[in-house]
Amino acid sequence: MDDDRSRLEELTDQLNYHSYRYYGLDAPEIGDHEYDLLMRELKEIESRHPEWIAANSPSQRVGSEPREGFGRVSHPAPMLSLSDAFGEEELWTWFDRVRKLVPLDTDWEFVVEPKIDGLAVALTYENGQLIRGATRGNGAVGEDVTANVRTVKSVPLSIPVQLDSAPVLASIEVRGEIYMRIADFEALNESQIEKGEKVFANPRNAAAGSLRQLDPKVTVQRPLRLFAYAIGYAEGIDLRSQWESLNLLRNEGFPVNDDIAQFSDFSEVVDYCRAWMAKRDSLLYEADGVVIKVNDLGLQARLGVVGGQPRWAIAFKFPAREATTILLDVGVNVGRTGTINPYAILEPVEIGGVVVKQASLHNYDDVARKDIRIGDRVVVKRAGDVIPQVVGPVSSFRNGAERAPLPPERCPSCGEPVVKPDGEVAVYCVSATCPAQLVRLVEHFVSRSGMEIQGVGERISALLVEKGLVHDVADLYFLKQEDFLALEGFAEKSAENLVNSIQQSKTRPLDRLLTALGIRFVGSEVAKMLTYKYPSVDAIMNATQGDLETNEGIGPKIAKSIADYFAVERNRKLIEKLERAGVNLGGGELKTDKPGPLSGLTFVVTGTLPSMSREQAKALIESCGGKVTGSVSSKTSYILVGAEPGNAKLSEAQKLGIPTIDEVGLKRLVGNEPSS
Numbered sequence: 001m002d003d004d005r006s007r008l009e010e011l012t013d014q015l016n017y018h019s020y021r022y023y024g025l026d027a028p029e030i031g032d033h034e035y036d037l038l039m040r041e042l043k044e045i046e047s048r049h050p051e052w053i054a055a056n057s058p059s060q061r062v063g064s065e066p067r068e069g070f071g072r073v074s075h076p077a078p079m080l081s082l083s084d085a086f087g088e089e090e091l092w093t094w095f096d097r098v099r100k101l102v103p104l105d106t107d108w109e110f111v112v113e114p115k116i117d118g119l120a121v122a123l124t125y126e127n128g129q130l131i132r133g134a135t136r137g138n139g140a141v142g143e144d145v146t147a148n149v150r151t152v153k154s155v156p157l158s159i160p161v162q163l164d165s166a167p168v169l170a171s172i173e174v175r176g177e178i179y180m181r182i183a184d185f186e187a188l189n190e191s192q193i194e195k196g197e198k199v200f201a202n203p204r205n206a207a208a209g210s211l212r213q214l215d216p217k218v219t220v221q222r223p224l225r226l227f228a229y230a231i232g233y234a235e236g237i238d239l240r241s242q243w244e245s246l247n248l249l250r251n252e253g254f255p256v257n258d259d260i261a262q263f264s265d266f267s268e269v270v271d272y273c274r275a276w277m278a279k280r281d282s283l284l285y286e287a288d289g290v291v292i293k294v295n296d297l298g299l300q301a302r303l304g305v306v307g308g309q310p311r312w313a314i315a316f317k318f319p320a321r322e323a324t325t326i327l328l329d330v331g332v333n334v335g336r337t338g339t340i341n342p343y344a345i346l347e348p349v350e351i352g353g354v355v356v357k358q359a360s361l362h363n364y365d366d367v368a369r370k371d372i373r374i375g376d377r378v379v380v381k382r383a384g385d386v387i388p389q390v391v392g393p394v395s396s397f398r399n400g401a402e403r404a405p406l407p408p409e410r411c412p413s414c415g416e417p418v419v420k421p422d423g424e425v426a427v428y429c430v431s432a433t434c435p436a437q438l439v440r441l442v443e444h445f446v447s448r449s450g451m452e453i454q455g456v457g458e459r460i461s462a463l464l465v466e467k468g469l470v471h472d473v474a475d476l477y478f479l480k481q482e483d484f485l486a487l488e489g490f491a492e493k494s495a496e497n498l499v500n501s502i503q504q505s506k507t508r509p510l511d512r513l514l515t516a517l518g519i520r521f522v523g524s525e526v527a528k529m530l531t532y533k534y535p536s537v538d539a540i541m542n543a544t545q546g547d548l549e550t551n552e553g554i555g556p557k558i559a560k561s562i563a564d565y566f567a568v569e570r571n572r573k574l575i576e577k578l579e580r581a582g583v584n585l586g587g588g589e590l591k592t593d594k595p596g597p598l599s600g601l602t603f604v605v606t607g608t609l610p611s612m613s614r615e616q617a618k619a620l621i622e623s624c625g626g627k628v629t630g631s632v633s634s635k636t637s638y639i640l641v642g643a644e645p646g647n648a649k650l651s652e653a654q655k656l657g658i659p660t661i662d663e664v665g666l667k668r669l670v671g672n673e674p675s676s
Helices: 002-024 032-048 088-099 182-194 203-211 242-251 266-282 297-303 364-370 435-446 458-466 473-478 481-485 492-507 510-516 524-533 537-541 545-549 556-567 569-580 614-623 647-656 663-670
Strands: 072-074 110-116 119-126 129-135 141-143 171-179 225-235 261-263 287-294 313-317 322-334 339-351 354-360 377-381 389-393 427-429 602-606 627-629 638-641
Touching: 002 032, 088 266, 088 313, 110 242, 110 266, 110 313, 119 203, 129 141, 171 203, 182 203, 225 242, 242 297, 261 266, 266 287, 287 297, 322 354, 322 389, 322 435, 339 377, 339 427, 354 389, 435 458, 435 473, 435 510, 473 492, 473 569, 481 492, 510 524, 510 537, 524 627, 537 556, 537 569, 545 556, 556 569, 602 614, 602 647, 614 627, 614 663, 638 647, 638 663
Parallel strands: 602 627, 602 638
Antiparallel strands: 072 141, 110 261, 110 287, 119 129, 119 171, 171 225, 287 313, 322 339, 322 377, 339 354, 377 389
């Protein structure tokens, strides 16, 4: 019992401190998941010893005390916090618990909505005019941020006082979340870095910090938005359900999330949560969970509130994206194009069920801009299958022993001096014999998008370089069966198969070879576009940068990269060596567009098509004489649009007046679909 008491006091101190950092200063030192775990541990102790629950326990609070400098606003109805569910089993436990509190014949309906990661606000309107905006604060008393709220463009400054035959709305309090879209947040941070100002850890902190500025002139420059999600109170209208409240908000001109849904079967609620957890990485904004509410407002009142949390609602929390840990050191690796890439070596930390020990640091310029130092406590973010990245330091933890990592003066693999081209952030090793670079070049050369040499993967590539059998990618074509038999793990048949696979790759199309060479910015699409104009590698080698830029879809940056690559003597010698080996380098007359119903037409594909993959769509277009490019230009004929298309491409197409078609429209163009 003494241990429980001691731990409770320790947790209380920690949670009060972190709550103040999060809600009061908008400068958290730990991630949401770490905070949730501490709170859960506290509640478990309090459930075992309810007599220890104090009125000022963190479990009984919603946020933090209002910040000094703002006026105080007492909320007519408390702004409550939600209890959390961390899995489907806990959702069912919550539903079973609330069912026991009401008659068995109750008709259940639920409203579910994405849990936007922002700052909760209460907006009060009298006679249709916005008179006050307040933060949640401690749930009972918030901060008066009226002047700042007025700068948020999606917040209505006035609303209709009467809709159709509805009574006049004398007074209404609208509750919502002030948030920042991910793209806007990233642009804001870039701007902050350029100005040498504070970088925000995440969109939530950026939104909170922007709204809680003492000077509204700062807030108006920040890209804040509102999602309205509830009505705190309303005079002059009788509301019966949460769904009805949301429809009223929409009609009054408030932005309401389009993904809010209504269900009468709780299993559908659970399915919705599962589906949203899978699609969170595709959202325009950060969502850390899903909120489930009992729809009937009368039933909400009957279920009531306990410990500052409504029984009639719960938050299904997604696995954590962020955590904080110690940056132990900065390692360096060498990319296949010679880039010297720093990466973080971390004190192991669990994020979303995965233990993270290393994370991306992008480049040394980025490290310097964010002022990340070895020894710092840092925020680490992991989203889906994306490589974890260090977002930035938690500078309040510094003790003076931290040190800034510097880019190496020599390549860590071959020891040759590194260079930093003008106008670029990356540092490069330019040695043609750099072992680390060569291994990655071989891996890329033999990959499926390159020459597709089956059997030569990461392990074999490294082994061939290590044993001195391959000094450049052309050496692959001079390997014999006995070379492989001399390596550990090879039998006669496997060695024979590998040699055959290498020899068979000599006939790959020209665009595959261009992709395999590893020229910066030349992927499969660019390589394909090059072959529309140039019949051979020799023709490309002898083209000027200006000539290359006249090719559809190739801009100055790509053209310069290609010209620079072939201006290097060792790269020209590599092409000569590939020619001696008998690799297809193209040749013959200039390639012309394949005749067909799409001849002369250029397409850009965006979104997910109903019955074919994007690769299948590209193959269909090209087989009918058309071209497919990756970017929209004045030369684009059509945009082929599927579900969840890229907004940038659609916007550019609209600006240029380029028509859009769907999959059915494409099939009509090629004659595979009836016209009516």
